[in-house]
């Protein structure tokens with residue numbers, strides 16, 4: 499798939515509407531269109547990275563930014579203390595459906611373990 503056809507590249511470029519909650523120089527965060535919890539936010543890099551298998555050493559700081567952004571958003575949503583889950587699905591066997599790396603921030607309800 500070409501980057502120009504990537505759904506989340508288009509969201510990051512504001513070519514597709516989304517409910518943005520925060521953004522930084524290298525990432526954007528927006529509400530999932532099909533929320534699985536009261537808070538369900540996706541945090542994505544602006545740079546196109548298909549899966550976590552494709553991450554390169556120069557992107558280590560970027561991954562840290564994504565996780566820290568999710569934690570900040572959780573604080574803003576008022577779920578940091580009760581707890582939340584950060585999910586990164588890699589490839590179809592894990593449920594990945596959009597091949598632009600993204601963290602799911604889920605919270606606002608009890609989370610079961612193990613996940614399905």
Ligand code: AMP
Nearest residue numbers: 516529530531532587593594595596597
């Ligand atoms: P995954 O299955 O881990 O690849 O997650 C992809 C997520 O993107 C799913 O939870 C979808 O509901 C969500 N999604 C798909 N299209 C959009 C969109 N246009 N805006 C917001 N979220 C979306």
Ligand code: ZN
Nearest residue numbers: 504507546598
């Ligand atoms: Zn992309």
